[in-house]
Amino acid sequence: MTAMTLAGVGTDPRRRLKVLASQEALLAIAVIGLAIAVGLNNPRFLAARNLSDVLLGNAYIAVAAVGMSMVIVSGNIDISVGALIGVLATISGTLAVNGAPIVVAWLAALVAGVVVMAFQGVIIAYLRIPAIVVTLGMLSILKGGLISVTGGKWITDLPDSFHLADIELFGLLPFPVFLMILVTILAALWMRYSASGRAIYAVGGNAEAARLCGISQPRTIVMVFALHGLFAGAAALLYATQLRVIQSTVPPNLELTIITASVVGGVSILGGVGTVVGSTFAAVLIAEIASALVFIDVSPYWIRAVQGVLILVTVIADILRRRRMAGA
Amino acid sequence: MTTDPHRDASAAPLLSVRAIEKSFPGVRALSGVSFEAARGEVHALLGENGAGKSTLIKIISGVFPPDRGEVLVDGKLVDLARPDDARRAGIATIYQELLLFPELTVAENIFMGHAPRAGLRRIDWRAMREKTNALLASLEIHDLQADRIVGSLSVGNRQRVEILRALSQDARILIMDEPTAALTEYDVTRLFDIVRKLKARGVAVIYISHRLDEIFAIADRVTVLRDGAHVATRRVAETDAAGLVQLMVGRKIESLFPKVTVPIGEPVLEVTELERQPLTRSVSLTVRAGEIVGLAGLVGSGRSELAQTIFGVTPAESGETRIGGQRVDIRSPAQARSLGVAYVPEDRGTQGLVRPMTVRENFSLAALGKVAIGGFIDRGAERRLAGDGVRRFAVKTSSLEQIAGKLSGGNQQKIVLGKWLANGPKLLILDEPTRGIDVGAKAEIHRLMGELAAQGLAILMISSELPEVLGMSDRVLVMREGRIVAEFSREEATQESVGAAMMGSHENAEKAA
Numbered sequence: 001m002t003a004m005t006l007a008g009v010g011t012d013p014r015r016r017l018k019v020l021a022s023q024e025a026l027l028a029i030a031v032i033g034l035a036i037a038v039g040l041n042n043p044r045f046l047a048a049r050n051l052s053d054v055l056l057g058n059a060y061i062a063v064a065a066v067g068m069s070m071v072i073v074s075g076n077i078d079i080s081v082g083a084l085i086g087v088l089a090t091i092s093g094t095l096a097v098n099g100a101p102i103v104v105a106w107l108a109a110l111v112a113g114v115v116v117m118a119f120q121g122v123i124i125a126y127l128r129i130p131a132i133v134v135t136l137g138m139l140s141i142l143k144g145g146l147i148s149v150t151g152g153k154w155i156t157d158l159p160d161s162f163h164l165a166d167i168e169l170f171g172l173l174p175f176p177v178f179l180m181i182l183v184t185i186l187a188a189l190w191m192r193y194s195a196s197g198r199a200i201y202a203v204g205g206n207a208e209a210a211r212l213c214g215i216s217q218p219r220t221i222v223m224v225f226a227l228h229g230l231f232a233g234a235a236a237l238l239y240a241t242q243l244r245v246i247q248s249t250v251p252p253n254l255e256l257t258i259i260t261a262s263v264v265g266g267v268s269i270l271g272g273v274g275t276v277v278g279s280t281f282a283a284v285l286i287a288e289i290a291s292a293l294v295f296i297d298v299s300p301y302w303i304r305a306v307q308g309v310l311i312l313v314t315v316i317a318d319i320l321r322r323r324r325m326a327g328a
Numbered sequence: 329m330t331t332d333p334h335r336d337a338s339a340a341p342l343l344s345v346r347a348i349e350k351s352f353p354g355v356r357a358l359s360g361v362s363f364e365a366a367r368g369e370v371h372a373l374l375g376e377n378g379a380g381k382s383t384l385i386k387i388i389s390g391v392f393p394p395d396r397g398e399v400l401v402d403g404k405l406v407d408l409a410r411p412d413d414a415r416r417a418g419i420a421t422i423y424q425e426l427l428l429f430p431e432l433t434v435a436e437n438i439f440m441g442h443a444p445r446a447g448l449r450r451i452d453w454r455a456m457r458e459k460t461n462a463l464l465a466s467l468e469i470h471d472l473q474a475d476r477i478v479g480s481l482s483v484g485n486r487q488r489v490e491i492l493r494a495l496s497q498d499a500r501i502l503i504m505d506e507p508t509a510a511l512t513e514y515d516v517t518r519l520f521d522i523v524r525k526l527k528a529r530g531v532a533v534i535y536i537s538h539r540l541d542e543i544f545a546i547a548d549r550v551t552v553l554r555d556g557a558h559v560a561t562r563r564v565a566e567t568d569a570a571g572l573v574q575l576m577v578g579r580k581i582e583s584l585f586p587k588v589t590v591p592i593g594e595p596v597l598e599v600t601e602l603e604r605q606p607l608t609r610s611v612s613l614t615v616r617a618g619e620i621v622g623l624a625g626l627v628g629s630g631r632s633e634l635a636q637t638i639f640g641v642t643p644a645e646s647g648e649t650r651i652g653g654q655r656v657d658i659r660s661p662a663q664a665r666s667l668g669v670a671y672v673p674e675d676r677g678t679q680g681l682v683r684p685m686t687v688r689e690n691f692s693l694a695a696l697g698k699v700a701i702g703g704f705i706d707r708g709a710e711r712r713l714a715g716d717g718v719r720r721f722a723v724k725t726s727s728l729e730q731i732a733g734k735l736s737g738g739n740q741q742k743i744v745l746g747k748w749l750a751n752g753p754k755l756l757i758l759d760e761p762t763r764g765i766d767v768g769a770k771a772e773i774h775r776l777m778g779e780l781a782a783q784g785l786a787i788l789m790i791s792s793e794l795p796e797v798l799g800m801s802d803r804v805l806v807m808r809e810g811r812i813v814a815e816f817s818r819e820e821a822t823q824e825s826v827g828a829a830m831m832g833s834h835e836n837a838e839k840a841a
Binding site: 196198199205206208209210212213214216 | 639641660661662665666671673679680681682683684685689692693694696697700703704705707747
């Protein structure tokens with residue numbers, strides 16, 4: 001419950017608005033506050049080893065959530081990303097095992113990610129089919145295709161040089177954490193300061209107004225999905241290279257964890273509002289909560305329920321805030 | 329009324345509406361409206377847009393309750409808290425947008441919610457079909473079958489299904505809201521046949537229409553509303569079109585509109601025989617620098633459609649457009665914008681403003697090209713642009729970072745207006761620039777329009793408020809059914825002349841004969 005209170009659902013009604021106004025700051029406080037609270041309970045939680053494991057093992061979720069946040073801000077959703085990450089990891093790993101140059105194996109994941117997502121973007125934007133339907137179809141295709149093609153076999157004997165996640169910059173900053181921070185900062189700057197980034201907010205906030213201002217809605221949506229595919233590719237690489245094997249299945253409900261990170265990070269499910277900084281903090285917070293459950297001796301299976309509560313609380317708060325705005 | 333055999337069945341009128349009052353936040357929609365309809369009477373409701381007709385019929389159909397006043401059926405007070413109460417009192421309403429289930433059959437639509445039942449409360453399909461056939465026969469409709477899918481029917485036949493649906497619930501009072509708006513001439517004739525049959529059965533029909541010729545063709549009496557008040561009830565036989573228009577528009581011009589005379593320059597916009605079906609038909613017009621041209625007409629006359637065609641939202645199918653003398657072919661809003669055309673849409677909520685964005689972001693949205701360098705937005709330039717806009721338009725906001733959706737309607741409208749002017753346009757198209765905003769903000773926007781015209785901007789203004797059109801315009805064009813049907817200079821334009829052209833009362837042919 002500590003985490004929830006810290007996540008911005010304080011009971012003081014006067015503070016609620018202010019609190020919601022800067023979800024990012026609040027999530028940052030929650031991340032630190034939770035670490036201290038659990039650390040007091042069980043100091044081993046604060047061991048450098050544990051904290052770095054938490055970040056390392058979940059950085060790919062934050063990276064994927066950056067793309068997901070853009071998609072949701074544009075007024076869409078993508079539930080195929082979890083399955084796509086599994087497929088991209090398998091493609092990359094298969095290439096590496098079969099002797100392709102490592103760089104090619106890495107690039108393949110990025111390119112395939114962009115192609116698949118841009119394709120979905122085209123269908124959504126130009127044929128005007130709801131994103132949830134298109135990505136649901138893609139989810140099934142990818143999941144079914146992956147298990148059929150691999151026959152459920154794991155990829156082993158990966159070359160050592162393939163393991164991107166093992167790189168440590170300056171001998172201490174693990175590459176996945178570095179990439180998470182870099183991607184978040186670049187995407188945040190781009191969303192905030194570029195004309196294209198502004199277009200995403202305009203299309204998600206009021207597609208008709210954006211159109212009358214000469215902003216092309218279809219082009220913006222295809223661009224957002226293509227970028228989302230790039231981030232999904234990067235996430236797949238982190239996921240594929242953090243273990244010695246690549247499983248032919250992805251963590252169950254990975255897409256839901258990613259969507260949860262975006263939404264808890266303050267991205268409005270109705271579109272037009274939110275930042276990628278928020279979603280990265282939220283991804284870290286969710287990973288931290290999962291780890292903390294173990295340290296305070298609660299079954300880790302509770303993490304799903306905690307995620308569910310977080311998502312409901314954030315969405316309800318967002319809807320209430322919008323209603324208030326509409327009433328003003 | 330001599331043709332009516334049911335008149336003396338009882339002393340009380342079938343429907344009696346007494347002293348209805350209704351307010352919405354900030355607006356007085358109805359103030360003490362009364363009227364009566366007898367058995368077998370067709371009673372027309374007439375009034376300009378916003379006169380209160382829709383509110384009145386919604387109260388009679390139980391959509392929302394009145395603040396004060398009462399509705400009597402057969403002389404007995406009825407409590408119309410919900411639409412279901414109205415249905416039980418024998419009141420049925422056919423709205424402009426037909427409320428049917430397109431995937432279901434004619435019979436299923438007619439008996440939705442009150443299907444005949446057999447044992448175990450299961451639906452008795454045979455009885456339903458038989459009853460449907462009986463209803464069809466009673467109105468002598470032979471081109472409809474009970475098992476046809478409604479989605480495949482023509483608009484006229486769908487409307488007949490709605491009428492049958494009302495009759496299947498034993499409606500004795502039938503309200504029809506602009507029933508002919510989407511009908512072909514043939515379907516109008518058939519509708520009138522049906523209305524006459526209903527009349528003969530003693531049904532009272534409340535008939536709402538903008539078309540005066542229809543009122544003369546079908547109605548017995550007409551009640552005129554204006555600004556939410558009852559103006560007059562007349563027997564149709566004892567009035568004429570000019571008299572009705574006079575009753576409808578006789579409004580005082582209450583505020584001063586500061587359009588100052590400025591020198592009129594060269595033509596900025598010239599369109600010739602612009603065509604875009606269904607509502608832009610061979611339109612030719614010119615707007616000059618420094619000129620405000622008012623575009624008057626009823627809702628649905630094609631004014632907004634014309635504006636959107638000029639602006640490239642729905643590009644023209646044929647015709648010629650010139651901007652500043654240059655022949656152009658505008659295919660998209662982006663192109664129109666680059667040619668110096670600005671369009672402030674009618675519904676600023678859905679079309680103009682991005683509500684979750686800040687004031688600053690909204691101001692720069694149409695001018696991102698001007699404040700962005702190499703794809704990245706220059707924050708300083710953007711802030712200056714928005715700051716200028718806020719000062720120039722006197723937008724009341726706590727800061728540039730205020731969320732635009734939280735401002736008042738008038739201030740939102742100023743932002744939408746300012747957003748377009750940030751681009752330095754030559755032609756400004758305003759669609760209902762002051763709808764739904766308070767008097768102060770209205771005066772402010774009128775002052776700005778005058779100022780902009782004085783700076784040489786050409787302005788095309790669509791407005792449903794006649795006083796605004798007459799006060800602001802150098803010239804008034806009137807649209808009806810997609811065509812420009814009249815043009816008045818500032819001196820010629822009066823409420824009566826423009827109103828008559830809007831209603832089309834000079835061509836008083838009886839369509840339904």
